[in-house]
Amino acid sequence: MSNTTDDRLAPILNELKLDLISKNHIVENASKRKEIARTFISDTITVPTADMYAYATLATLGDDVYYEPSTAALEAHIAKITGKEAGLFVSSGTLSNQLALRSHLLQPPYSVLLDNRAHINKYEAGGAAFHSGAQTIAIEPANQHHLTLEEIKNNIIISSDVHFAPTEVVALENTLNGTIMPQDEILRISEYVHSVGIKFHLDGARIWHVAVETGTPLKELCEPFDSVSVCFSKGLGAPVGSCLVGTKDLITKARRFRKLFGGGMRQTGVLAACAAYSLSHNLPQLVRVHALTKRLEAGLEEIGVKILSRAETCMVFYDPSSVGVTYDEIAQRGSAHPEPLILGGSRLVVHIQTSEEAVEDFLSIVRQLAQEKKDAGFVPTDDAAAGAFKDVYVRRAAKIPK
Numbered sequence: 001m002s003n004t005t006d007d008r009l010a011p012i013l014n015e016l017k018l019d020l021i022s023k024n025h026i027v028e029n030a031s032k033r034k035e036i037a038r039t040f041i042s043d044t045i046t047v048p049t050a051d052m053y054a055y056a057t058l059a060t061l062g063d064d065v066y067y068e069p070s071t072a073a074l075e076a077h078i079a080k081i082t083g084k085e086a087g088l089f090v091s092s093g094t095l096s097n098q099l100a101l102r103s104h105l106l107q108p109p110y111s112v113l114l115d116n117r118a119h120i121n122k123y124e125a126g127g128a129a130f131h132s133g134a135q136t137i138a139i140e141p142a143n144q145h146h147l148t149l150e151e152i153k154n155n156i157i158i159s160s161d162v163h164f165a166p167t168e169v170v171a172l173e174n175t176l177n178g179t180i181m182p183q184d185e186i187l188r189i190s191e192y193v194h195s196v197g198i199k200f201h202l203d204g205a206r207i208w209h210v211a212v213e214t215g216t217p218l219k220e221l222c223e224p225f226d227s228v229s230v231c232f233s234k235g236l237g238a239p240v241g242s243c244l245v246g247t248k249d250l251i252t253k254a255r256r257f258r259k260l261f262g263g264g265m266r267q268t269g270v271l272a273a274c275a276a277y278s279l280s281h282n283l284p285q286l287v288r289v290h291a292l293t294k295r296l297e298a299g300l301e302e303i304g305v306k307i308l309s310r311a312e313t314c315m316v317f318y319d320p321s322s323v324g325v326t327y328d329e330i331a332q333r334g335s336a337h338p339e340p341l342i343l344g345g346s347r348l349v350v351h352i353q354t355s356e357e358a359v360e361d362f363l364s365i366v367r368q369l370a371q372e373k374k375d376a377g378f379v380p381t382d383d384a385a386a387g388a389f390k391d392v393y394v395r396r397a398a399k400i401p402k
């Protein structure tokens with residue numbers, strides 16, 4: 001290259017350069033880790049540890065749209081432990097669920113039957129309608145915990161009446177809001193759904209928690225389903241990734257749809273290695289996570305706070321109006337604490353990076369506020385929270401400091 005070309009190119013290259021590593025990155029990241037240990041809004045906020053990163057750098061270097069060995073090894077492992085023929089590594093739980101629906105469903109009109117609180121129903125931006133042209137039939141479980149076979153039977157559409165969109169997929173979520181769906185009910189539903197030729201999908205973003213809490217092998221939990229989506233980026237603490245498992249045919253189709261949706265990724269070895277690391281090193285920590293969630297629940301009950309949804313795994317939902325306190329008051333005290341706590345509404349999520357100190361600080365804040373209300377004359381009533389039970393998830397936008 002001549003000097004003249006160098007001279008012309010230098011400013012262009014200079015303009016494109018970027019160094020995004022902050023001079024203070026060590027201090028800033030240490031403070032971010034501290035913040036994460038005190039954040040109760042979700043388990044998706046967990047971050048990779050230095051050991052996870054170190055392991056990831058040893059992964060293979062393939063292009064996953066062609067073939068990436070570490071990613072293929074992860075897919076094969078997830079297929080094996082869930083008892084399915086094949087797996088597909090994808091960027092998110094939403095993509096995984098949507099690919100499952102798109103691959104099961106062939107020719108509209110059709111409907112997908114699910115719990116009204118399910119992620120696929122509420123938080124996937126209407127993806128079932130957008131990607132698959134599917135109507136969703138969302139049922140509110142009468143027991144406020146899980147759908148029953150009777151509710152499925154009462155709402156499923158198996159009809160030649162042209163007014164209706166026949167149900168072609170029933171989708172469950174386990175855990176849902178951190179609660180565990182009884183396996184015997186899943187088996188009853190599976191037997192029925194399959195007897196009428198309908199596909200059965202599980203959003204198992206947090207199925208790991210069920211395996212750990214109930215001591216049930218993953219294969220047994222997944223056996224009733226035709227497809228299962230699992231996530232590494234939530235309770236397991238990997239930075240990115242989910243895996244869809246099912247028959248070879250289903251996964252071949254899903255692989256093509258993944259490309260069509262723009263979800264084909266390239267050097268995914270590092271991500272697959274983070275997922276593998278999370279299975280080996282983070283999954284066992286869920287035992288501590290569940291114990292800490294139960295501690296949170298017990299502490300709230302001691303104060304007299306109403307529990308809306310029990311701490312079966314890593315979440316507990318509460319209503320402080322039973323002691324005259326609002327979510328906003330708690331959140332404000334939390335953010336004013338010398339070591340701030342980050343809180344949403346009714347949902348408290350404990351994760352592998354939650355500190356015991358954060359749980360105790362949270363309980364102290366609620367205890368203190370409850371005492372102040374009592375001193376000001378608030379008289380707790382039994383029915384203070386009765387109306388809130390219907391939708392346990394009261395969302396309150398948490399302010400996460402930059």
Ligand SMILES: Cc1ncc(COP(=O)(O)O)c(C=O)c1O
Pocket residue numbers: 044091092093094095097119120173203205206231233234242
């Ligand atoms: C039960 C459940 N399924 C699916 C998802 C979607 O995962 P993602 O955020 O990776 O798209 C979530 C997200 O939190 C979830 O909680």
